Amino acid sequence: QVQLVESGGGLVQAGDSLRLSCAASGRTFSRYTMAWFRQTPGKERQFVANIHWTGDIRSYTDSVKGRFTISRDNAKNTVALQMNSLKPEDSAIYYCAANYAGSPGSSMAREYDYWGQGTQVTVSS
Numbered sequence: 158q159v160q161l162v163e164s165g166g167g168l169v170q171a172g173d174s175l176r177l178s179c180a181a182s183g184r185t186f187s188r189y190t191m192a193w194f195r196q197t198p199g200k201e202r203q204f205v206a207n208i209h210w211t212g213d214i215r216s217y218t219d220s221v222k223g224r225f226t227i228s229r230d231n232a233k234n235t236v237a238l239q240m241n242s243l244k245p246e247d248s249a250i251y252y253c254a255a256n257y258a259g260s261p262g263s264s265m266a267r268e269y270d271y272w273g274q275g276t277q278v279t280v281s282s
Contacts, residue, residue, distance in 0.1 A: 159183040159271040161253045166276030169243055173280070177238040179253030179273060190259030191229055191236040194266060195249035195278075202252065204264040206238060214261040220246075243280045250275040 165177040177193065192207035206217045206227040215227055226239040236253060254269035263269070 159186070159189065159255050161255060161271055161273035163251065163253045163273040163276040166251060166278045168279045168281065171244055171280055171282050173243050174239070174241045175243065175278060177240065177251055177253075177276060177278070179236045179238075181234045181236070181253075181255065183234070185257075186234040187231040189255040189257055190261070190263055191227075192254045192256065192263065192269060193227060193236075193238045194252045194254055194269075195247075196252065196275075197249045202266045203249075204266070205251070207259075207261070207263060208236065209261045210258060216261060216264065218264075240278070243278075245280045245282045248278060248280045250277050 160182040162180045188210050190210045193205040194202045196202045208215050208227045208229050224242045229236045252275045253273040255271040256263050256269045
């Protein structure tokens with residue numbers, strides 16, 4: 158069982174930066190591929206980025222490449238999403254997710270076993 162708690166969301170202006178953090182419980186955090194998804198009203202949850210449980214492989218959706226960076230600290234059981242050059246279209250609820258021993262290609266929400274409660278990110282123009 159893994160419990161995930163996100164933090165760091167907020168209201169910012171276009172071009173600003175935010176850093177989201179996800180704290181995980183559990184002793185096997187290092188074996189989980191971790192991801193960030195986002196969701197806006199009326200739409201399906203969208204993959205944003207993931208980091209393989211080995212820490213060696215990161216994947217991003219095209220719209221955030223070059224602006225967002227995912228990282229993890231296995232000693233602290235945390236995963237972070239650094240978001241730079243934010244755009245209004247980045248506004249959404251951002252969710253942290255965990256997939257035990259997941260592959261680097263795990264970009265579908267149904268592949269993830271555990272989810273946080275979400276944190277709101279709003280980017281004004």
